[in-house]
Amino acid sequence: MSDHAAEHHEEHHEFNLKENLAVWFGLVALTLVEVYLAYVHLPPATMLITLLGLSAIKAAGIMGVFMHLKFERVSFVLTLVPLTIVTIALLAIMFPDALRLYMFHWIGSPTP
Amino acid sequence: MSEATAAVAPAEAAPAAAAHGPAHAPAKDDPWYGGRHPFAIDSKKFGMWLFIASDSITFAAILFAYTYVRLSDPDWPLVFNAGSVALSTLMTFVLLTSSLTMVLGVAAANAGKRKQAALWTFATALGGLAFIVIHAWEWSHVIHGLPEGPLPLMWCAFFTATGMHMLHVTVGFFYLTIVGLAYLGGKFKPIDIEVAGLYWHFVDLVWMFVFPMIYLMSTDMTKGFGH
Numbered sequence: 215m216s217d218h219a220a221e222h223h224e225e226h227h228e229f230n231l232k233e234n235l236a237v238w239f240g241l242v243a244l245t246l247v248e249v250y251l252a253y254v255h256l257p258p259a260t261m262l263i264t265l266l267g268l269s270a271i272k273a274a275g276i277m278g279v280f281m282h283l284k285f286e287r288v289s290f291v292l293t294l295v296p297l298t299i300v301t302i303a304l305l306a307i308m309f310p311d312a313l314r315l316y317m318f319h320w321i322g323s324p325t326p
Numbered sequence: 327m328s329e330a331t332a333a334v335a336p337a338e339a340a341p342a343a344a345a346h347g348p349a350h351a352p353a354k355d356d357p358w359y360g361g362r363h364p365f366a367i368d369s370k371k372f373g374m375w376l377f378i379a380s381d382s383i384t385f386a387a388i389l390f391a392y393t394y395v396r397l398s399d400p401d402w403p404l405v406f407n408a409g410s411v412a413l414s415t416l417m418t419f420v421l422l423t424s425s426l427t428m429v430l431g432v433a434a435a436n437a438g439k440r441k442q443a444a445l446w447t448f449a450t451a452l453g454g455l456a457f458i459v460i461h462a463w464e465w466s467h468v469i470h471g472l473p474e475g476p477l478p479l480m481w482c483a484f485f486t487a488t489g490m491h492m493l494h495v496t497v498g499f500f501y502l503t504i505v506g507l508a509y510l511g512g513k514f515k516p517i518d519i520e521v522a523g524l525y526w527h528f529v530d531l532v533w534m535f536v537f538p539m540i541y542l543m544s545t546d547m548t549k550g551f552g553h
Contacts, residue, residue, distance in 0.1 A: 229433040265538035290365035302386040315398035
């Protein structure tokens with residue numbers, strides 16, 4: 215397949231203004247929910263998990279619609295996205311140690 | 327590959343592979359079909375996506391390191407107040423809106439509306455500039471209010487995460503301006519606007535994590551809007 219043919223082979227889609235506006239309104243609304251949560255006094259771990267969940271939803275909206283990922287080939291999405299998410303998620307291996315240090319501080323014991 | 331198979335001359339092996347290929351390989355209309363363009367995506371877009379994947383890991387490392395020190399310290403200072411959150415919410419709104427103008431720019435470029443696409447791209451760059459100005463003002467305000475002596479850990483985390491992000495916004499501002507001008511002058515194609523848009527949406531996406539984790543996790547709303 216020539217480059218020209220490949221260019222035409224790339225899947226194009228009709229631009230949907232309503233869909234993009236809906237995502238934008240959704241992102242603004244979720245941001246306001248996050249700000250509201252700052253007024254509610256939640257424990258840090260609960261607050262963190264809630265905020266990360268909301269941010270993940272916002273990220274999905276941006277990647278899927280604004281960045282057109284939902285219109286790309288499934289092979290491309292499944293090649294790129296899971297490896298990135300897994301690599302990032304593996305960094306969470308540090309969190310148990312952070313909570314261990316938190317407990318040391320909390321009970322007043324000297325940190326090792 | 328067995329020795330017997332390896333011993334077969336290439337000229338003989340090729341027809342054999344062709345004969346066995348269709349039975350094992352995905353069909354051409356299968357989404358997992360390889361061929362010369364397995365992802366059916368422009369090389370520039372593919373390159374930008376690879377950059378985004380790698381850069382997201384860099385940001386993740388910074389934010390995870392911040393979260394580690396944040397969670398491990400029960401006496402973490404809640405340095406932000408309602409005024410700081412109002413300002414950072416405004417910055418979030420500016421970035422989100424600039425993403426929308428970028429979407430409109432890409433749509434106009436794909437529709438062949440060159441002037442309109444360039445204008446939306448410049449509007450996006452202007453949003454980036456507004457973000458930089460607000461953020462720089464906030465930084466100067468914070469720097470002037472810092473106590474003497476070593477920089478507290480909270481502010482180290484703040485300057486690292488927001489500084490790295492602001493660097494990306496600054497690069498994005500110049501990137502969009504240059505691409506917009508070149509596209510207007512006929513030197514670039516719609517795909518170049520689309521690739522620049524991918525970068526800009528990524529900058530927006532990263533802020534969706536920086537804003538709640540850096541600002542909202544260190545905020546005491548009872549402090550009101552004062553300094």
